[in-house]
Amino acid sequence: MLLIECPWCGERDQTEFTCHGEAHIVRPKNPDELTDEQWGDYVFFRSNPKGLHKERWVHDHGCRRWFNVVRHTHTDIVYGSYKPGEPAPEVSEEALKGGKK
Amino acid sequence: MANHIVKVSPLDGLAKPAGSNVSLEERRFLGKVTLRGNPENKDFLSKVKDVLGVDLPLTPLTYVAGGAYTVHWVGPDEWMIHTQEDGEHALVLALREALEGIHSQVVDVSDYYVVMRLSGPAAREVLAKGSPLDFHPRAFRAGMVSGTRYANATIQISQLDDQPSYDVQVRWSFAEYLWNYFVEAAREFG
Numbered sequence: 001m002l003l004i005e006c007p008w009c010g011e012r013d014q015t016e017f018t019c020h021g022e023a024h025i026v027r028p029k030n031p032d033e034l035t036d037e038q039w040g041d042y043v044f045f046r047s048n049p050k051g052l053h054k055e056r057w058v059h060d061h062g063c064r065r066w067f068n069v070v071r072h073t074h075t076d077i078v079y080g081s082y083k084p085g086e087p088a089p090e091v092s093e094e095a096l097k098g099g100k101k
Numbered sequence: 102m103a104n105h106i107v108k109v110s111p112l113d114g115l116a117k118p119a120g121s122n123v124s125l126e127e128r129r130f131l132g133k134v135t136l137r138g139n140p141e142n143k144d145f146l147s148k149v150k151d152v153l154g155v156d157l158p159l160t161p162l163t164y165v166a167g168g169a170y171t172v173h174w175v176g177p178d179e180w181m182i183h184t185q186e187d188g189e190h191a192l193v194l195a196l197r198e199a200l201e202g203i204h205s206q207v208v209d210v211s212d213y214y215v216v217m218r219l220s221g222p223a224a225r226e227v228l229a230k231g232s233p234l235d236f237h238p239r240a241f242r243a244g245m246v247s248g249t250r251y252a253n254a255t256i257q258i259s260q261l262d263d264q265p266s267y268d269v270q271v272r273w274s275f276a277e278y279l280w281n282y283f284v285e286a287a288r289e290f291g
């Protein structure tokens with residue numbers, strides 16, 4: 001079970017949220033001009049890193065707002081949350097090595 | 102032609118907790134209105150205050166009770182207003198008139214939700230059995246409101262006093278489920 005920090009409600013149990021995949025995927029402005037391969041990249045392909053991952057979460061059972069989370073996909077450690085439009089929190093090398101927040 | 106409406110509740114006829122440490126009452130047919138708008142728009146805030154008589158709570162997880170209305174923070178641009186039975190009609194009209202031309206939304210959701218009051222010395226334990234929210238007074242106190250879950254139901258819960266008493270708002274279709282869950286959860290506390 002993860003504790004996720006909602007930027008508005010504070011730290012809450014994971015079961016109040018759902019995760020909706022990688023954040024910052026920008027919809028192309030010119031879909032008509034894209035090849036099938038380029039469109040397929042946008043719709044289906046994600047970076048899928050082993051490491052830090054910026055992802056979209058929504059606090060469905062709480063304030064129902066969307067925001068972003070930085071999570072390590074291997075250790076499952078959540079390094080922080082940020083509102084849409086805000087920069088992602090920096091994660092230091094030390095924090096990564098120590099396996100702690 | 103029948104011109105009177107008989108209101109029914111999904112909680113009609115359900116058993117109450119048997120013991121004396123948990124009490125459960127429906128707040129029947131409470132008026133409920135959802136308000137959305139931009140809290141950075143001073144015009145929006147002052148027009149709403151003219152109607153409600155109280156400032157919209159801008160601090161997350163708080164509510165204000167004043168006069169005929171209890172106004173709950175739901176999200177950074179959303180509030181849930183409770184008022185007496187049938188008070189929602191005049192409230193919706195007044196808010197819509199006051200907010201004419203201002204980007205906002207006012208919706209009567211009175212029949213979409215049911216509110217029940219859970220109180221008594223063991224009320225906190227009953228809540229802790231089914232919800233991930235921390236109900237310890239260091240985290241959740243009188244004057245606070247939050248969205249969370251109870252078992253499989255999405256709820257809005259506000260604490261009224263230190264008895265403790267809580268108002269729990271749930272979707273109409275989940276009301277019977279939640280009520281019976283509370284009654285069952287209360288059984289061990291007598």
Ligand SMILES: [Zn+2]
Pocket residue numbers: 006007008009010059062063064065
């Ligand atoms: Zn939230």
